[in-house]
Amino acid sequence: MNRLTSKLQNLKESNKKALVAYLVAGDPNLDTTLDLMHLFVDSGVDVIEIGVPFTDPIAEGPIIQKAHDRALKNNISLKMILELVDKFRETNTQTPIVLMGYLNTFISHIELVQSIGENSADSILVVDVPGELNLQTYGITNPNINIISLISPTTKDDRVESIAKNSTGFIYYVTLRGVTGSSNLNIEEIKNNIQKIQQYSDAPTMAGFGIKSVEDASTLAACSDGIVIGSSIVEMIADESKSKEFGRIGEYLREMKTAIS
Amino acid sequence: MTFSNSNFPDKEGFYGEYGGKFVPETLMYALEELENTYNKLKDNKDFIDEFYKDLSHFVGRPSPLYFAQRLTDHYKSGSIWLKREDLNHTGAHKINNTVGQILLAKYMGKKRIIAETGAGQHGVATATVAARLGLECHIYMGAEDVRRQSLNVYRIKLLGAHVHPVDSGSATLKDALNEALRDWVTNVDDTYYIIGSVTGPHPYPMIVRDFNSVVGKEVIEQSKDLFGKMPDAVVACVGGGSNAMGIFHPFIDIKETRLIGVEAGGEGVSTGEHAAPLNDGTPGVLHGARSYLMQDESGQVKDTKSVSAGLDYPGVGPEHSWLKDIGRAEYVAVSDDDALKAFHEVTELEGIMPALETAHAFAYLEPLMKELDSSTNVVVNVSGRGDKDINTVAEIDGIEF
Ligand SMILES: Cc1ncc(COP(=O)(O)O)c(C=O)c1O
Numbered sequence: 309m310n311r312l313t314s315k316l317q318n319l320k321e322s323n324k325k326a327l328v329a330y331l332v333a334g335d336p337n338l339d340t341t342l343d344l345m346h347l348f349v350d351s352g353v354d355v356i357e358i359g360v361p362f363t364d365p366i367a368e369g370p371i372i373q374k375a376h377d378r379a380l381k382n383n384i385s386l387k388m389i390l391e392l393v394d395k396f397r398e399t400n401t402q403t404p405i406v407l408m409g410y411l412n413t414f415i416s417h418i419e420l421v422q423s424i425g426e427n428s429a430d431s432i433l434v435v436d437v438p439g440e441l442n443l444q445t446y447g448i449t450n451p452n453i454n455i456i457s458l459i460s461p462t463t464k465d466d467r468v469e470s471i472a473k474n475s476t477g478f479i480y481y482v483t484l485r486g487v488t489g490s491s492n493l494n495i496e497e498i499k500n501n502i503q504k505i506q507q508y509s510d511a512p513t514m515a516g517f518g519i520k521s522v523e524d525a526s527t528l529a530a531c532s533d534g535i536v537i538g539s540s541i542v543e544m545i546a547d548e549s550k551s552k553e554f555g556r557i558g559e560y561l562r563e564m565k566t567a568i569s
Numbered sequence: 570m571t572f573s574n575s576n577f578p579d580k581e582g583f584y585g586e587y588g589g590k591f592v593p594e595t596l597m598y599a600l601e602e603l604e605n606t607y608n609k610l611k612d613n614k615d616f617i618d619e620f621y622k623d624l625s626h627f628v629g630r631p632s633p634l635y636f637a638q639r640l641t642d643h644y645k646s647g648s649i650w651l652k653r654e655d656l657n658h659t660g661a662h663k664i665n666n667t668v669g670q671i672l673l674a675k676y677m678g679k680k681r682i683i684a685e686t687g688a689g690q691h692g693v694a695t696a697t698v699a700a701r702l703g704l705e706c707h708i709y710m711g712a713e714d715v716r717r718q719s720l721n722v723y724r725i726k727l728l729g730a731h732v733h734p735v736d737s738g739s740a741t742l743k744d745a746l747n748e749a750l751r752d753w754v755t756n757v758d759d760t761y762y763i764i765g766s767v768t769g770p771h772p773y774p775m776i777v778r779d780f781n782s783v784v785g786k787e788v789i790e791q792s793k794d795l796f797g798k799m800p801d802a803v804v805a806c807v808g809g810g811s812n813a814m815g816i817f818h819p820f821i822d823i824k825e826t827r828l829i830g831v832e833a834g835g836e837g838v839s840t841g842e843h844a845a846p847l848n849d850g851t852p853g854v855l856h857g858a859r860s861y862l863m864q865d866e867s868g869q870v871k872d873t874k875s876v877s878a879g880l881d882y883p884g885v886g887p888e889h890s891w892l893k894d895i896g897r898a899e900y901v902a903v904s905d906d907d908a909l910k911a912f913h914e915v916t917e918l919e920g921i922m923p924a925l926e927t928a929h930a931f932a933y934l935e936p937l938m939k940e941l942d943s944s945t946n947v948v949v950n951v952s953g954r955g956d957k958d959i960n961t962v963a964e965i966d967g968i969e970f
Binding site: 369412413439457461464487 | 855
């Protein structure tokens with residue numbers, strides 16, 4: 309079974325919530341990204357989401373946009389990211405890895421995506437492909453890779469069902485109208501919508517976009533199967549890159565982990 | 570009278586293998602709502618009447634098809650006719666689209682208008698129609714374009730709209746589009762996004778084409794009246810491709826008319842420093858649609874280069890990609906230098922100062938007219954007037970005010 313699927317199943321069976329943490333590959337450089345991935349795991353992260361840098365990341369707010377720009381200055385490519393995952397797998401074969409990016413990057417590297425083996429990345433999330441569009445149409449048929457679809461507050465009920473069916477990893481519920489890093493969470497709406505999704509699908513549902521504080525984390529974990537944290541980590545990576553002291557990130561993640569337990 | 574005479578796009582918004590709807594999930598409902606509204610209204614008599622009434626009374630349509638005597642004499646081959654979109658209110662073809670889209674916004678009850686702009690013409694055209702309806706308006710513009718099109722920035726502000734300079738990426742049109750999409754994702758419930766060219770996710774390329782195709786329809790009628798047959802060639806510049814699509818579209822089934830799109834060749838197509846995806850790009854996905862795109866081997870979008878802000882865009886409308894592949898339209902490129910030369914030439918010969926974008930279409934007359942004989946009729950789409958470019962041209966010519 310896919311590493312991500314079994315991990316999320318195990319968590320669910322033991323009544324635990326997943327902590328998903330995001331960073332951008334190559335921000336500020338690939339060696340640091342590798343160190344941070346291990347730090348994530350040591351601090352309680354269950355799933356690592358690796359942002360694949362793109363020149364035009366339309367779903368990202370300013371914090372993550374800048375991280376993409378920094379990574380692109382290092383000419384980070386999908387090939388380099390998969391090599392990074394190989395290195396990570398030398399010492400960690402357990403933690404699921406999701407590649408999150410934009411369609412043009414994946415279709416430009418279709419052979420590479422098709423060649424991803426069992427001991428590599430586990431899942432891809434393509435931000436600019438609506439859930440009912442099948443990635444197989446674009447040549448992505450690799451059985452080692454499962455697909456994560458997004459559902460948002462504006463998704464109508466009739467589409468929730470078809471999107472949920474296409475999602476083979478988890479369902480990513482976008483918790484706000486906006487780009488990553490915004491802050492206008494409407495907790496009631498989120499609760500209702502996640503309940504609706506769960507009526508249609510047994511797939512785990514993660515809540516993400518705009519989660520910053522431990523309060524947000526614990527409230528949202530209570531009504532979902534886990535939470536995704538992105539911008540606040542990426543911001544700390546940017547702040548602490550100069551000193552190469554990433555201790556605060558570990559501390560923050562441990563607090564988040566406690567908040568959702 | 571309906572808008573469209575073509576079977577494309579298909580239901581999913583594809584023109585052959587181009588187009589589609591590649592957007593974050595949050596926008597899917599908004600696109601569906603727009604498509605449903607448009608499909609309902611495009612055959613509705615009241616809506617069509619209101620659109621054509623605004624085009625005649627507010628925009629000043631129809632625009633003339635003007636015989637360019639001195640340009641014709643200059644090239645000594647076929648007759649050159651100018652479709653005078655430069656005479657429209659606000660000075661370019663862009664107003665045709667904004668007049669149509671603001672009506673859609675009104676019917677949909679949206680209170681807030683956003684748009685991206687490159688040369689500033691679409692920003693001005695959007696701010697103008699928003700002012701007319703008293704709607705809040707926000708224009709995203711690359712910081713580099715804010716600098717080189719400062720006159721239009723001021724015009725937009727005078728019209729009561731807010732200009733947001735965009736610093737990210739290359740700080741030009743593509744980045745302004747990114748930022749407008751981000752605004753739309755955030756404010757999707759009350760905001761209408763008036764996209765400025767035949768680009769973006771379905772249904773935009775279709776809607777913008779349909780509103781601009783009034784230009785081609787007029788040319789067909791005017792050609793019959795003025796020279797008794799269809800033109801042998803229609804020439805238009807291509808940035809995102811809206812002025813070209815507007816004049817090409819009614820001609821798609823008129824096979825005797827050559828359709829020629831002129832892209833921005835920048836420093837020259839062979840240098841890689843240009844904005845000519847149909848000449849030197851490969852299919853890719855940007856801003857919600859699959860189309861020809863300037864990209865590197867990793868699928869990253871390349872920076873573009875053009876003296877003309879309105880053509881400085883790495884992508885192009887999907888229907889142009891399709892017309893290229895099926896061979897119905899030809900796409901060529903001319904360099905900055907040739908466009909600047911044409912700018913001066915047309916200004917001096919005809920007393921018409923074209924926009925730098927439009928100057929690219931004029932520059933292609935030089936090679937084109939050599940192939941043609943004196944019985945031919947060539948129509949150039951004068952997409953806009955050049956007042957906005959005076960600072961740029963003066964700077965290049967080393968003149969300080
Ligand atoms: C006068 C003029 N012509 C042409 C263009 C290019 O746009 P399109 O290719 O959509 O007509 C612009 C864009 O700003 C413009 O202002």
